[in-house]
Amino acid sequence: MTARDRNRWALALAGWLIGPVCWAIATQAGQILPYADCRAQWPWSLPVPLAGAALSAASAWLAWRSLASRRGGTRRGDAAFALVASLGAMLGLLLALAMLLQAIGPMVLTGCER
Amino acid sequence: MSSDARPRGLRDHQLDDAAGAEALERTWRTPSGWRGFFTTVDHKIIGRRYIVTAFIFLALGGILGLVMRLQLAWPEARYLDPDLYNQIFTMHGSNMMFLFAVPVMEAMGVYLVPLMVGTRNIAFPRLNAFSYWIYLAGGLLLWISFALGMAPDVGWFAYVPLSGPQYGAGKRADIWAQMITFTELSALAVAVEIVVTVLKQRAPGMSLDRMPLFVWTMLVTAFVIILAMPAIMIASTSLILDRLVGTHFFNPAEGGDVLLWQHLFWFFGHPEVYIIFLPAVGMISTILATFSRRPVFGYEPMVLALVGTALLAFGLWVHHMFTTGLPRVAEGFFTASSMAIAVPSGLQIFCWIVTLWYGRPVYRTPLLYVLAFFFTFIIGGMTGVMVASVPLDTQLHDTYFVVAHFHYVLIGGAVFPLLGAVHYWFPKITGRMPSERLGRWSVALTFIGFNLTFFPMHLLGLQGMTRRIYTYQAEMGWGGLNLFVSLSALVLAAGFLVFFVNLGRAARHGEPAGDNPWGAPTLEWATASPPPPYNFAMIPVVRSAHPLWDDEEVLPVASGLRVDRRELLVTRVTDARPEARESSPRNSIWPFWSAVATTIMLISSIFTPWAVVWGAVPIAIALTFWFWPRGMPEEES
Ligand code: HEM
Ligand SMILES: [Cu+2]
Numbered sequence A: 001m002t003a004r005d006r007n008r009w010a011l012a013l014a015g016w017l018i019g020p021v022c023w024a025i026a027t028q029a030g031q032i033l034p035y036a037d038c039r040a041q042w043p044w045s046l047p048v049p050l051a052g053a054a055l056s057a058a059s060a061w062l063a064w065r066s067l068a069s070r071r072g073g074t075r076r077g078d079a080a081f082a083l084v085a086s087l088g089a090m091l092g093l094l095l096a097l098a099m100l101l102q103a104i105g106p107m108v109l110t111g112c113e114r
Numbered sequence B: 001m002s003s004d005a006r007p008r009g010l011r012d013h014q015l016d017d018a019a020g021a022e023a024l025e026r027t028w029r030t031p032s033g034w035r036g037f038f039t040t041v042d043h044k045i046i047g048r049r050y051i052v053t054a055f056i057f058l059a060l061g062g063i064l065g066l067v068m069r070l071q072l073a074w075p076e077a078r079y080l081d082p083d084l085y086n087q088i089f090t091m092h093g094s095n096m097m098f099l100f101a102v103p104v105m106e107a108m109g110v111y112l113v114p115l116m117v118g119t120r121n122i123a124f125p126r127l128n129a130f131s132y133w134i135y136l137a138g139g140l141l142l143w144i145s146f147a148l149g150m151a152p153d154v155g156w157f158a159y160v161p162l163s164g165p166q167y168g169a170g171k172r173a174d175i176w177a178q179m180i181t182f183t184e185l186s187a188l189a190v191a192v193e194i195v196v197t198v199l200k201q202r203a204p205g206m207s208l209d210r211m212p213l214f215v216w217t218m219l220v221t222a223f224v225i226i227l228a229m230p231a232i233m234i235a236s237t238s239l240i241l242d243r244l245v246g247t248h249f250f251n252p253a254e255g256g257d258v259l260l261w262q263h264l265f266w267f268f269g270h271p272e273v274y275i276i277f278l279p280a281v282g283m284i285s286t287i288l289a290t291f292s293r294r295p296v297f298g299y300e301p302m303v304l305a306l307v308g309t310a311l312l313a314f315g316l317w318v319h320h321m322f323t324t325g326l327p328r329v330a331e332g333f334f335t336a337s338s339m340a341i342a343v344p345s346g347l348q349i350f351c352w353i354v355t356l357w358y359g360r361p362v363y364r365t366p367l368l369y370v371l372a373f374f375f376t377f378i379i380g381g382m383t384g385v386m387v388a389s390v391p392l393d394t395q396l397h398d399t400y401f402v403v404a405h406f407h408y409v410l411i412g413g414a415v416f417p418l419l420g421a422v423h424y425w426f427p428k429i430t431g432r433m434p435s436e437r438l439g440r441w442s443v444a445l446t447f448i449g450f451n452l453t454f455f456p457m458h459l460l461g462l463q464g465m466t467r468r469i470y471t472y473q474a475e476m477g478w479g480g481l482n483l484f485v486s487l488s489a490l491v492l493a494a495g496f497l498v499f500f501v502n503l504g505r506a507a508r509h510g511e512p513a514g515d516n517p518w519g520a521p522t523l524e525w526a527t528a529s530p531p532p533p534y535n536f537a538m539i540p541v542v543r544s545a546h547p548l549w550d551d552e553e554v555l556p557v558a559s560g561l562r563v564d565r566r567e568l569l570v571t572r573v574t575d576a577r578p579e580a581r582e583s584s585p586r587n588s589i590w591p592f593w594s595a596v597a598t599t600i601m602l603i604s605s606i607f608t609p610w611a612v613v614w615g616a617v618p619i620a621i622a623l624t625f626w627f628w629p630r631g632m633p634e635e636e637s
Helices: A003-032 A034-040 A047-068 A076-108 B017-028 B033-039 B043-072 B082-117 B125-147 B172-200 B213-244 B258-292 B299-315 B328-340 B342-358 B365-387 B390-396 B400-430 B436-462 B479-509 B590-604 B610-626
Strands: B567-571 B578-583
Touching: A003 A034, A003 A047, A003 A076, A003 B299, A003 B328, A034 B328, A047 A076, A076 B299, A076 B328, A076 B342, B043 B082, B043 B125, B043 B400, B043 B479, B082 B125, B082 B172, B082 B213, B082 B258, B082 B400, B125 B172, B125 B590, B172 B213, B172 B590, B213 B258, B213 B299, B258 B299, B258 B342, B258 B365, B258 B400, B299 B328, B299 B342, B328 B342, B328 B365, B328 B390, B342 B365, B365 B390, B365 B400, B365 B436, B400 B436, B400 B479, B436 B479, B590 B610
Parallel strands: none
Antiparallel strands: B567 B578
């Protein structure tokens, strides 16, 4: 693998990793922070999914960019790479959507409702 | 072996076709009789065995379903006493989920994945044999306990404190928990085999973007299993510890937590429904492509949908706990993911419909099952979105609405595609064609019977009928619908019966099938039906995602593997470029004995913790023989 190859694989895989990790953190924080929301009367659990969505969308963009750097050749590895990279991009978007939906809860509720 | 004396061993291209096939047959075959029965490591024999066993459990579980329907047909019926009813719904649910649905899907993978990727056996074939015996032992444990009148009675998710030391008397809950250990152990083993087979044993040229969709689904499912199953094994083990040695994992009085059980269970339990459903997705895509005579529309979106569903599946579990008093905001996070997962599902359904629309569909039995799936699964999906909303779920939780919902997704979403898939691959597995006429009858009866049985349960749920009740008073006014449901269940059962009769007859008297009776595009159809022990005489080389639809006269093949010992081709993860030749294990009795030793240890450990210590000794001995080195080089580049 050349350095350039390694680079574009890293970008493509960023789409696979960043979104899911952010979403896992947001989901977990969503179970912990509502107690703090209620006590402080401030939506602590809101910024986490919002930041996660932003990061995830950014990773989608990176993965998408890595696609453009593909050599356009007919080598077998290229088609496989294109699949991995575009999946990375789409996954990033899907998880960004999930986190945006998660952000709705803390916008309309105080955290004290049981 | 005398041939080992030769410097590099005998290669396939040094022999003509007939001699090559004969040599391969000698190398790969399973001896006949009892010896072969216990020692085989052939993925086809083990896969077939797995499938048949799982269908036997389906039939047994179905009979329990009918028994429950008999009891509920009339108000205040007295066929079953409350204790037996509790055992029966627990047996039904646990059996269907752990002994039928998950194993049968994996079994289809065990049989088909190596054929579809063009290799000669599954990775870790002895582990595969072991996993079957462990699965069988877990099934026997559950059913023997039922025969002895001491079956679990705590429901298929065995909530504490009901299943804990305080309320769960006797050994019933322990049997449930240990059955879990057996089935999860075998599931994890198969998952590992499938991951390695798919990533490292694909035929040359089958880069990631040319993998059949069914193989993708099995790969993704295997990862879900590896991530989800440990949670339930930890849960069931902690439960046994609480019950046997007095730990307090789930005892709030001593700093434990009852909700911890629900979190652990559903962290596994929700992904489990996708462990059942994702392989079904692969079956649907396969059947649709073959019978629409075109590749599935949108390969990339289909794979995205798979991966996206599998990921999001891990953030839904709290939707099973909406009524436990968690903060509403926290629950909202799970509603969000439960709604987001509708995006990949919708994408999938869209691609399938386009495939049918632009194809030239041939309406044979497997495709008809897929159509039955569409209708049923869409209803199940819609009620799923309904109960993903917290206020509605608070009303409907633990009512027959939920029973209706999950049977729509389980039977509609997984069993219908499975029946279609079994009908579809039956000619490959047995070499004989099932009857189309009986096939159509089975589709019609199961589809109509299913909807008549389960649709009214939505209404019963809305009228307030709770699940897991052994009877109800006439004044409730549920009698009419319940009788209707029970009668319809007979139609559904008749559909299953016709399905079994069809295959049973075809196995003996069916028309010979030939290699590729449906004109399908994937590699499993490129070899004889049933496939020879070595699967392919020469390893196929793949140039597209549907090799048998390409215009080539003969399938290109790779040569150079040895025929005088079991050898496979190892290829690169991304582009499947050949990397090495690797030996594949020979038959062995030790996976069987290891499974026996493990079974003895696991079952005794219900009674005394010391069983874990002493039981480890025979296991260690069996494993030593299993892995005894034979002084052969493992791989050559
Ligand atoms: C022959 C067809 C079937 C019939 C007539 C049937 C009937 C029933 C009934 C009446 C219940 C509710 C019992 C109660 O709450 O009192 C039930 C529960 C259940 N069924 Fe089925 N069923 C069938 C097939 C299946 C299949 C194929 C699966 C899974 C793949 C399945 C999975 C379950 C589960 C998980 C439960 C919950 C058990 C519990 O409450 O612990 N069933 N079934
Ligand atoms: Cu769920």
